[in-house]
Amino acid sequence: xxxxxxxxxxxxxxxxxxxxxxxxxxxxxxxxxxxxxxATRVKAILKQLGFPTDAIRRLSIANFEAxxxxxxxxxxxxxxxxxxxxxxxxxxxxRGQGIPxxxxxxxxxxxxxxxxxxxxxxxxxxGLPNIRRNSDEFNIESTVGVGTVLRxxxxxxxxxxx
Amino acid sequence: xxxxTHAIVTDKEKCIGCVTCSMACPTKAIRVRSKLAEVDDELCxxxxxxxxxxRYDAMRPRTSSPADLKRFKYTVALPxxxxxxxxxxxxHPGQAxxxxxxxxxxxxxxxxxxxxxxxxxxxxxxxxSTGPWPKISVTCPALLRLVQIxxxxxxxxxxxxxxxxxxxxxxxxxxxxxxxxLDPAEIGMFFITPCTAIIHSIVAPVGLEASHLDGxxxxxxxxxPLLKSMKEDPGSDPVDSVSVRGLRWAMAGGEISGMRNANSxxxxxLHDVIYVFxxxxxxxxxxxxxxxxxxxxxxxxxxxxxxxxRYTAQRNLQEAYRLLGDQTLVKEEKxxxxxxxxxxxxxxxxxxxxxxxxARDLREAIALKREKDALMERxxxxxxxxxxxxxxxxxxxxxxxxxxxxxxxxxxxxxxLEKERSAEQGGDHD
Numbered sequence: 001x002x003x004x005x006x007x008x009x010x011x012x013x014x015x016x017x018x019x020x021x022x023x024x025x026x027x028x029x030x031x032x033x034x035x036x037x038x039a040t041r042v043k044a045i046l047k048q049l050g051f052p053t054d055a056i057r058r059l060s061i062a063n064f065e066a067x068x069x070x071x072x073x074x075x076x077x078x079x080x081x082x083x084x085x086x087x088x089x090x091x092x093x094x095r096g097q098g099i100p101x102x103x104x105x106x107x108x109x110x111x112x113x114x115x116x117x118x119x120x121x122x123x124x125x126x127g128l129p130n131i132r133r134n135s136d137e138f139n140i141e142s143t144v145g146v147g148t149v150l151r152x153x154x155x156x157x158x159x160x161x162x
Numbered sequence: 163x164x165x166x167t168h169a170i171v172t173d174k175e176k177c178i179g180c181v182t183c184s185m186a187c188p189t190k191a192i193r194v195r196s197k198l199a200e201v202d203d204e205l206c207x208x209x210x211x212x213x214x215x216x217r218y219d220a221m222r223p224r225t226s227s228p229a230d231l232k233r234f235k236y237t238v239a240l241p242x243x244x245x246x247x248x249x250x251x252x253x254h255p256g257q258a259x260x261x262x263x264x265x266x267x268x269x270x271x272x273x274x275x276x277x278x279x280x281x282x283x284x285x286x287x288x289x290x291s292t293g294p295w296p297k298i299s300v301t302c303p304a305l306l307r308l309v310q311i312x313x314x315x316x317x318x319x320x321x322x323x324x325x326x327x328x329x330x331x332x333x334x335x336x337x338x339x340x341x342x343x344l345d346p347a348e349i350g351m352f353f354i355t356p357c358t359a360i361i362h363s364i365v366a367p368v369g370l371e372a373s374h375l376d377g378x379x380x381x382x383x384x385x386x387p388l389l390k391s392m393k394e395d396p397g398s399d400p401v402d403s404v405s406v407r408g409l410r411w412a413m414a415g416g417e418i419s420g421m422r423n424a425n426s427x428x429x430x431x432l433h434d435v436i437y438v439f440x441x442x443x444x445x446x447x448x449x450x451x452x453x454x455x456x457x458x459x460x461x462x463x464x465x466x467x468x469x470x471x472r473y474t475a476q477r478n479l480q481e482a483y484r485l486l487g488d489q490t491l492v493k494e495e496k497x498x499x500x501x502x503x504x505x506x507x508x509x510x511x512x513x514x515x516x517x518x519x520x521a522r523d524l525r526e527a528i529a530l531k532r533e534k535d536a537l538m539e540r541x542x543x544x545x546x547x548x549x550x551x552x553x554x555x556x557x558x559x560x561x562x563x564x565x566x567x568x569x570x571x572x573x574x575x576x577x578x579l580e581k582e583r584s585a586e587q588g589g590d591h592d
Contacts, residue, residue, distance in 0.1 A: 020524065020525060020528050021528045021531065021532075036440065036441065036444065039444060040440055043443075045531070047516070047517065047519065048519055048520050048527065048531055049519060049520065049524060049527045049528060049531060050519025050520070050521065050522060050524065050527050053314055053315055053514070053516060054315075056315075057315040057443065060443055060444055061443075061444055061445045063444075064441075064444035064445070064446065065444075083524075083528065085524065130445070
């Protein structure tokens with residue numbers, strides 16, 4: 001007689017971290033010319049999938065900031081999109097200089113941008129705080145000289161009107 | 163079938179079913195089926211691109227006709243400022259207004275002073291607004307449609323001040339009714355338009371319950387009769403009410419040139435609009451206060467229903483500015499009192515009209531997205547548009563939405579045919 005395999009959840013409850021759709025996008029350091037394209041592509045995918053517009057708006061702001069961070073500070077990186085049943089999880093990892101003091105970098109107005117980056121309208125020191133403000137879960141890990149891994153989640157019906 | 167409100171119709175006699183318009187359409191709203199270009203009302207922004215590229219004159223604007231004037235006891239023509247730029251650099255706005263009366267309108271009403279009023283009202287609005295920034299001008303109706311369809315999140319950025327043409331029509335109808343003792347409905351207010359988007363904005367207004375205008379004649383249609391009238395009777399109407407500051411609105415950059423707020427920018431042409439609006443959505447333009455944006459490359463002077471080329475038109479306008487001097491008419495106190503009366507306010511909420519997702523259910527939408535990705539692998543990616551859709555990706559989208567079939571692709575059909583033939587030949591030799 002076979003026993004049903006026990007599950008960790010009560011029957012009928014949906015697994016909320018199940019990845020329904022995933023896609024990975026490459027980001028090239030210093031490629032200002034194509035800056036923002038990954039964020040735009042992700043936005044187009046989520047629109048097709050029918051995510052609420054407010055969630056797409058918040059995620060697009062976060063994705064754009066994260067993408068530009070890789071372009072400005074890293075040699076290369078990637079943005080991994082994971083569509084969950086009621087949320088979107090994004091992981092942006094890069095091979096780059098890393099962030100020596102995350103707490104400092106998380107404060108508004110703190111930036112290590114070069115004058116050249118500032119001339120392009122970046123480097124106001126709002127990137128990371130902006131990503132955190134627009135996401136419902138936020139996590140950052142960084143190793144100096146190795147790179148940074150940024151992970152954030154936007155709920156389909158989270159932080160309305162933020 | 164619901165009542166069609168769009169300003170461009172396909173002439174079935176003239177359309178040969180080539181795919182030029184379909185490929186040029188910036189919102190991918192056109193499909194060619196059974197040798198006929200069909201416009202998807204949900205996606206069309208009435209920009210007029212299809213009309214401009216059609217070599218067979220098969221995309222026609224739905225303009226008013228002289229018969230429409232007969233429905234009213236009294237008719238008023240409100241010309242777009244662009245009309246003044248059509249007839250050569252020596253021409254004065256007063257001559258164009260005079261000629262308009264001569265060809266059949268009971269009166270003409272210049273809107274340049276209302277443009278100046280709206281510049282003042284926008285300044286006042288910007289100084290009191292709390293964001294979100296930047297604020298975006300609502301002058302260009304094609305742009306407004308684009309925001310509803312593609313950038314619904316930017317609706318709170320739109321300046322909630324009605325356009326000069328609508329405000330001028332509202333005001334003038336009221337005054338004419340009082341002066342002539344007519345019922346407002348007996349007065350016909352007609353705009354002389356440089357573009358199709360304005361025609362659509364009259365039939366299906368955004369930010370208004372109903373338009374204050376009753377119809378629109380195209381500059382191109384009236385150009386001949388006006389020119390003839392000017393030659394026969396070169397008179398001029400008084401132009402005391404023409405504002406040169408307001409007149410600048412005819413060109414891209416003109417709206418902000420008449421405003422006090424200098425932290426603004428002009429975005430010209432659809433390609434640049436998309437570039438900038440993608441970034442406004444991402445939050446990177448929030449240090450700018452105001453954006454004046456046009457789907458046409460130089461603003462209204464480059465509208466699809468004009469006659470003079472946009473470069474000539476701008477030269478003509480520059481000359482008119484020089485001749486008229488720096489004529490400004492609007493008193494700040496007047497703008498403030500009208501603001502208090504809510505004269506400039508939108509009369510209806512602007513609704514988002516986002517493009518439908520692949521499916522309502524997320525899992526189903528993902529399944530269709532995968533199906534679409536798989537179809538892209540099978541399609542040739544030549545974007546030849548022979549299937550009737552403008553490119554392979556749009557065909558794939560149509561297929562998963564049930565609006566087209568894979569066999570619509572000529573390359574796929576050819577491949578199948580070749581496979582069949584080689585299978586037959588293989589059979590012969592076995």
